Structure formats: C-alpha cells, structure tokens
Amino acid sequence: MAVAAASDRLFSTRQASGRLLYKLYFFIFLTGIISLLYFRLTHLLTTTHSYLWLVITLAEFWFGASWLFQQGFRWAPTFHTTYPEKLPASGGLPPVDVLVCTADADREPPALVANTLLSLMAYDYNANKLAYYISDDGGSELTFHAIYQASKFARDWLPFCRKYKVETPAPQVYFSKENAVAAGSGSRSFKQEYDVVKAKFEKMQLSIEKAGKMKKVPEETRREHKGFREWDSPVNPRNHQTILEVLLRGNGEDKDVEGNPMPLLVYVSREKRTGVPHHYKGGALNALNRVSSVMSNAPLVLNVDCDMHSNNSQSLLHAVCFFLDPKESHRIGYVQFPQSFGGITENDLYGNGVKRIYEIEFFGTNAHNGPMYAGTGSVHRRESLNGRKYDPNVPIKLEDKSVKGSRDWDVLESKAKALTGCKYEEGKPWGKDMGLVYGCAVEDVFTGLVFHSRGWESVFCSPERKAYLGLAPPNTNDTLIQHKRWSTGLLEVFLSDYCPWTHGVGRLKLGQILCYSFYTLWALWCLPMSVYGFVPALALVKGISLFPEVSNPWFIVFAFLGIASHLFSLGELMWAKGTMKSWWNETRMWMMKGTSSYIFSVTVIILKTLGISEPGFEITSKVIDEEALKRYKREIMEFAVPSPMFIPPATLSLLNAYSFLKALVTLVKTGLGGVDLLLLHLVISGYVTIISLPLYEAMFLRKDKGRMPTSITVYSVGLVLAILFLSSFFM
Numbered sequence: 107m108a109v110a111a112a113s114d115r116l117f118s119t120r121q122a123s124g125r126l127l128y129k130l131y132f133f134i135f136l137t138g139i140i141s142l143l144y145f146r147l148t149h150l151l152t153t154t155h156s157y158l159w160l161v162i163t164l165a166e167f168w169f170g171a172s173w174l175f176q177q178g179f180r181w182a183p184t185f186h187t188t189y190p191e192k193l194p195a196s197g198g199l200p201p202v203d204v205l206v207c208t209a210d211a212d213r214e215p216p217a218l219v220a221n222t223l224l225s226l227m228a229y230d231y232n233a234n235k236l237a238y239y240i241s242d243d244g245g246s247e248l249t250f251h252a253i254y255q256a257s258k259f260a261r262d263w264l265p266f267c268r269k270y271k272v273e274t275p276a277p278q279v280y281f282s283k284e285n286a287v288a289a290g291s292g293s294r295s296f297k298q299e300y301d302v303v304k305a306k307f308e309k310m311q312l313s314i315e316k317a318g319k320m321k322k323v324p325e326e327t328r329r330e331h332k333g334f335r336e337w338d339s340p341v342n343p344r345n346h347q348t349i350l351e352v353l354l355r356g357n358g359e360d361k362d363v364e365g366n367p368m369p370l371l372v373y374v375s376r377e378k379r380t381g382v383p384h385h386y387k388g389g390a391l392n393a394l395n396r397v398s399s400v401m402s403n404a405p406l407v408l409n410v411d412c413d414m415h416s417n418n419s420q421s422l423l424h425a426v427c428f429f430l431d432p433k434e435s436h437r438i439g440y441v442q443f444p445q446s447f448g449g450i451t452e453n454d455l456y457g458n459g460v461k462r463i464y465e466i467e468f469f470g471t472n473a474h475n476g477p478m479y480a481g482t483g484s485v486h487r488r489e490s491l492n493g494r495k496y497d498p499n500v501p502i503k504l505e506d507k508s509v510k511g512s513r514d515w516d517v518l519e520s521k522a523k524a525l526t527g528c529k530y531e532e533g534k535p536w537g538k539d540m541g542l543v544y545g546c547a548v549e550d551v552f553t554g555l556v557f558h559s560r561g562w563e564s565v566f567c568s569p570e571r572k573a574y575l576g577l578a579p580p581n582t583n584d585t586l587i588q589h590k591r592w593s594t595g596l597l598e599v600f601l602s603d604y605c606p607w608t609h610g611v612g613r614l615k616l617g618q619i620l621c622y623s624f625y626t627l628w629a630l631w632c633l634p635m636s637v638y639g640f641v642p643a644l645a646l647v648k649g650i651s652l653f654p655e656v657s658n659p660w661f662i663v664f665a666f667l668g669i670a671s672h673l674f675s676l677g678e679l680m681w682a683k684g685t686m687k688s689w690w691n692e693t694r695m696w697m698m699k700g701t702s703s704y705i706f707s708v709t710v711i712i713l714k715t716l717g718i719s720e721p722g723f724e725i726t727s728k729v730i731d732e733e734a735l736k737r738y739k740r741e742i743m744e745f746a747v748p749s750p751m752f753i754p755p756a757t758l759s760l761l762n763a764y765s766f767l768k769a770l771v772t773l774v775k776t777g778l779g780g781v782d783l784l785l786l787h788l789v790i791s792g793y794v795t796i797i798s799l800p801l802y803e804a805m806f807l808r809k810d811k812g813r814m815p816t817s818i819t820v821y822s823v824g825l826v827l828a829i830l831f832l833s834s835f836f837m
C-alpha cells in the first residue's frame with residue numbers, strides 16, 4: 107500500500123498538553139487511595155465497630171476502583187481535527203442514509219419530529235446522495251401527517267437553507283422569537299424570501315398543531331396522500347400491519363421549488379403483534395436498516411433520535427473526512443458526535459447537559475479505539491453495522507454499492523414491506539450478529555462494544571459548532587428514570603457475553619476496558635453512595651467515630667482525597683465552561699442518582715436474573731407544561747409526582763440533617779472537645795445537608811405544584827424514624 111502524504115490526510119490527531127502534570131497528580135492521588143486502604147485494613151480488627159468499619163472500607167474501595175476506571179478517560183485526552191475543505195467535490199462524496207426514530211406521539215410531539223427531520227434534510231450535501239427513513243414505533247397518523255407536511259415544506263426550506271447557508275438548519279429554532287438575528291439582517295431579496303418561507307413554516311406548524319389538538323387529520327389533507335388510508339380504521343401501536351410510504355422520491359424525481367432534486371424520504375412503522383418482541387429502538391433501527399438497503403443502500407448510515415435536531419449543516423462533511431481518509435479510514439467503524447442539549451439553564455439544574463461526558467470524557471476514549479456508540483448522532487459504515495469483522499489483513503475502502511438507476515417506487519415499497527414484518531428476523535442473525543444488538547436497554551453502548559470487540563475503531567468528532575442539539579429531561583423524575591434505564595442497561599452489558607472483563611480481554615485495549623468498566627458498572631455506585639449517605643450519619647447520632655481524629659496523622663490522607671477529588675472535578679467542569687453552581691447541581695444529582703436510579707436498576711437486574719420481570723424502555727417525555735417550564739427556567743427543582751424514585755434521596759437528606767443538627771447541639775452542650783473525634787462525620791453530614799437544601803424546601807416550604815408530594819415526605823420521615831430505631835440494635 108502506498109503511504110499517504112500528510113497533505114492528503116483528511117483529519118489529524120493530537121493529544122492534550124500538560125499530561126506530565128496530570129500523571130504527577132495521578133501518582134499522588136493513587137498513593138492517597140492506597141494509604142487510605144492500608145489504614146482501613148490495618149485498623150479493621152482493633153476498632154470497636156469492625157463491621158461498620160468494614161462496610162465503609164468496601165465503599166471506599168469502590169470509590170477508589172471507580173476512580174481507577176476513570177483514568178481511561180483522563181489519561182490521554184485526544185482530539186481530532188477534520189479538513190472538509192480537502193474533500194472531493196460533492197459528486198465524489200459517498201451516499202448517506204439517515205435513520206430517525208420516534209415512538210410515541212404523546213411524549214414526542216409530531217412537530218418536534220418534523221423539525222428534526224427538516225434540520226437533517228438541510229445538510230450541505232448532494233441531495234441525490236441522501237435518503238431519509240423515519241421509523242414510527244407509535245404508528246401514529248398524527249406523526250405521519252407531520253412528516254407529510256414537512257415533506258411539502260421541505261420544497262421551500264431546502265433551497266432556502268442552501269442559498270443562505272442557514273444555521274441553525276432547524277426551522278423551529280431558526281424562526282423562533284429568540285433568533286431575531288436571522289430576520290434582522292441581509293439583503294432585500296433575503297428578507298422577502300425569509301418572510302415567504304417563514305409564513306409557510308407557520309402554516310405547517312399550525313396544521314400539525316391543529317391535527318394534534320383534534321387528534322384527527324382533516325379529510326381534505328387525508329385525500330392528498332394514499333398513505334393516510336392506512337388509518338381508515340384505527341391503528342393500535344402494539345398490534346398493526348406494516349405501514350410504509352415513500353413521501354419524497356429520490357433519484358431526481360421529486361423536485362424543490364427551484365427545480366433541484368430532493369432527497370428520498372420514507373415513513374416506516376414496522377409491523378407489531380401482541381406477544382411478539384419488537385426490541386424497542388434497536389428493533390426499529392434494524393428494520394430501517396433493511397428498508398434502506400433495498401431503497402438506497404448507502405455505504406454510510408447516520409442515525410439520529412427524533413428529539414435531536416441538526417445544528418450544523420456541515421457535520422456530515424466532517425464525518426465523511428474520517429471515512430475517506432487515505433491512511434486510517436479502513437479501521438473506522440463509526441463516527442460519534444457529542445450529544446449536546448438545547449434549553450439547558452445556566453447552571454444546568456439536573457446535570458443533564460452531560461458536559462462531563464461529551465466535553466471531557468469522550469476525548470479520552472479517542473486514545474484507545476474511540477468512544478462508545480451513543481445512540482444518536484453517529485455515522486456507521488453499513489458493513490460494520492451489518493456484522494462484518496475488521497480484518498487488519500484486508501483493509502477495506504468505503505465502497506459505493508448504492509441503488510442506482512430508475513426505480514419503481516411501488517415495487518420498492520412492497521419489497522421493503524416484506525422486510526419489516528414482526529417475524530422477519532426469526533431464525534436470522536439480526537440483533538445478534540447483524541445490526542444493533544438486542545437484549546439491553548442501552549442498545550447503543552452494547553452495540554458499540556460489540557463493534558469494538560470485532561476490531562473496529564470509532565472516533566469522537568466534535569466540531570466547534572455543535573452538530574446536534576437535543577432535549578434533556580426537564581424535571582427530577584424523568585432524569586432519575588432516564589438514569590435508571592441507562593444504568594440498568596449498562597449493567598446488562600457488563601453481565602452479557604460481551605463483558606469487558608472477560609470477552610473484552612485481548613480484544614479491547616486496556617484503556618478501553620477501563621472506560622467500559624466505568625460506564626457498565628455505573629449502577630454499582632449505589633453501594634458506596636448509600637453507605638456514605640447513611641452510615642456516617644447514623645454513627646454520628648451515636649457518637650461513634652469511623653474516621654481518624656483530626657489529631658491523627660492519617661486524617662491528612664482523608665482530607666487530601668476529599669478535597670483533591672472535589673477540586674479536580676470542579677476544575678474539570680470549569681474547564682468545560684461550566685459554572686460553579688452547575689458543578690454543585692451536578693454533585694447533588696449524582697448523589698440523588700446514586701441513591702435512587704442506581705438502587706432501582708440493581709433491583710431491576712436482580713428481578714431479571716430471578717426471572718421475575720424484564721426491563722423495558724421507558725421513553726422520556728419531551729413535553730412540559732407552562733408552569734413547570736417557568737420553574738425550570740428559574741432553576742427550581744421539579745418533583746410534583748409521587749414517584750418512589752424520590753424516597754431514598756429524601757430519606758437520606760432528612761437523616762443527615764437530623765444527625766448533623768443533633769451533633770451540633772451536643773457539641774454546644776459538651777464543648778468542642780468532640781470535634782477532634784467526629785470532624786469528618788460532621789463534614790460529611792453537613793455536606794449532604796447543605797447540598798440537600800432544595801429538597802427540604804420542596805418538602806416543607808414550597809407551595810407550588812412542583813413541590814414534593816406530601817405522601818413522599820411522610821414516607822421519608824417515617825423511614826428516617828424506622829432507620830434510627832433499627833440502627834440502635836446494631837450500633
């Protein structure tokens with residue numbers, strides 16, 4: 107093989123500077139952890155409360171282990187830069203099939219789906235090389251209607267975007283009140299066109315909104331497209347025939363208002379039958395994969411969730427740089443863009459901006475075979491998606507085997523329909539050796555791990571202008587439920603045949619194993635977090651010390667680890683342009699997830715192992731009422747629903763407040779002598795108490811609808827009393 111000249115390269119790679127300093131910090135911190143465990147173990151038998159001591163030691167051991175896993179992200183942050191200007195002209199670019207998923211017209215408003223679709227259709231790319239497939243697991247006429255309306259509006263929207271290089275290419279954002287810049291500037295002809303396109307957009311929005319309110323599509327619209335006839339009799343989302351409609355014919359057959367070709371657009375709602383497993387999103391994507399293989403069969407496949415619109419019309423070009431690179435492209439299975447979110451408040455109340463993952467950690471994965479597959483904003487090579495293993499001896503090029511020539515769309519529709527039957531996959535390798543892998547609530551990370559185990563590399567591509575902006579859960583309950591799904595799914599990955607500790611050895615790099623260990627064992631945080639939340643507080647109530655006194659030299663080790671880890675995580679988030687308060691909020695949510703989502707997910711996994719129940723996919727709601735939105739914008743935590751997820755964190759916060767205040771009162775009465783013995787207990791309980799202030803407010807002070815439901819407060823107070831009572835038997 108000829109060696110590629112540096113000037114031909116389409117991307118370059120560099121590592122972060124200052125790594126020597128980081129390594130120094132690493133060794134000091136590691137020494138700290140080892141010393142702490144040494145202290146714990148050597149004092150285990152001499153302390154009066156050995157079993158409490160042991161429990162705390164195990165918790166600290168797991169904190170230490172998690173820190174070690176995190177080194178996979180921290181050791182060598184690695185950045186890629188792409189050179190799209192060096193790409194061949196648009197005729198030479200590879201075709202791309204874009205797969206979009208939606209599942210529930212109530213939780214995922216049709217207008218949102220239309221907006222996402224339009225933003226993706228506006229890519230700066232040769233329209234003849236693009237094909238769009240949307241999977242609707244809700245089988246909803248309202249969603250179909252919205253997509254139909256979008257296909258009509260696209261005839262104006264796409265040429266407008268192309269002509270004026272529109273960014274953000276999502277019409278809902280571009281025409282929003284907040285985006286006054288767009289309307290205010292530009293030539294007269296621009297303003298004229300802007301007004302025309304905006305009016306058409308508003309008309310489309312109105313028709314989608316109206317249909318949504320009436321729960322019905324007007325008859326005159328229904329007559330415009332044969333697809334609506336599928337809903338002549340009601341469609342049950344869990345039991346229906348395949349619905350598959352070509353809305354825009356590609357291949358230059360449908361044209362926009364300026365006479366340019368439009369990309370192909372196909373609506374698919376795969377067949378569902380009661381009792382036949384459909385494998386949620388993984389099943390939906392595999393069905394789209396097959397449909398696309400007969401209709402366009404592009405060598406690259408981008409998949410995006412319906413709640414994540416494109417924010418950068420250039421992102422496909424960035425992704426293609428990796429697949430066309432003359433030197434390293436043959437190893438790359440997929441390109442992952444970060445998940446970024448719109449509408450996150452300044453201090454990211456629920457930590458859902460996930461900056462730490464996508465602005466810090468994922469760069470670290472670039473050093474060892476690349477990031478996990480995050481389920482949205484990822485461009486896959488069709489071949490790796492379809493199960494091909496990477497073979498270093500057969501470097502493959504991106505081959506264009508796409509469908510060419512004129513097409514009979516009716517024939518293609520029926521051909522594709524045959525591939526979406528609910529029993530089609532029976533006895534076939536789909537879900538195991540082909541496509542997205544089934545059997546786990548995070549089909550994305552699982553599938554990525556399987557690809558990595560097959561030898562493929564991935565790359566994390568993070569252009570300056572964010573590639574996608576999504577919707578994050580805007581309340582406590584949805585956040586905790588989402589994290590329950592994630593941590594459950596991740597633990598399923600760890601317990602699967604692809605466990606990074608067994609199957610991964612020899613197939614994955616060490617750093618990669620560390621990264622996968624950190625994520626897949628996320629749920630186990632619940633153990634050390636609950637121990638640290640409950641044990642020191644209970645011990646404090648009894649005046650039992652489980653930490654070295656201040657006058658003991660070992661105290662320094664604890665103080666150092668506690669302070670350094672907090673300062674480090676704060677510094678990191680500030681580096682990612684977070685605020686001090688966002689760090690504080692993130693820490694609070696971390697504690698709440700640790701004692702809620704993760705406990706629930708461990709329980710779910712135990713139930714699954716015992717064969718009692720199977721975890722599903724709880725879709726996060728993408729709608730918010732006006733009152734709640736106001737509170738969200740003011741960064742007031744939303745509880746509102748009597749969710750069992752709130753009980754453990756509420757209990758924990760109350761217990762710590764009680765023990766902290768009780769200890770303070772005792773200290774005042776008996777003098778400060780006790781501080782020497784109990785300082786670390788006071789610090790821990792005080793810390794939990796202060797970080798829980800919004801919870802106390804929600805339980806006892808607030809009157810609004812978002813407050814903590816009284817039933818949860820009552821349960822939690824009851825639990826605190828019970829725990830205090832029970833603890834007196836073993837402390």
Ligand SMILES: O=c1ccn([C@@H]2O[C@H](COP(=O)(O)OP(=O)(O)O[C@H]3O[C@H](CO)[C@@H](O)[C@H](O)[C@H]3O)[C@@H](O)[C@H]2O)c(=O)[nH]1
Binds near residue numbers: 387390550
């Ligand atoms: O039966 C289903 C369930 C969900 N979805 C779609 O899956 C996507 C993700 O669902 P969402 O409720 O938005 O979950 P999130 O927690 O926001 O999703 C994150 O976590 C998922 C794994 O749990 C990944 O698949 C996603 O890409 C990732 O963004 C949405 O487009 C849904 O329409 C389906 O198509 N079919």
Ligand SMILES: [Mn+2]
Binds near residue numbers: 411413576577726
């Ligand atoms: Mn989502």
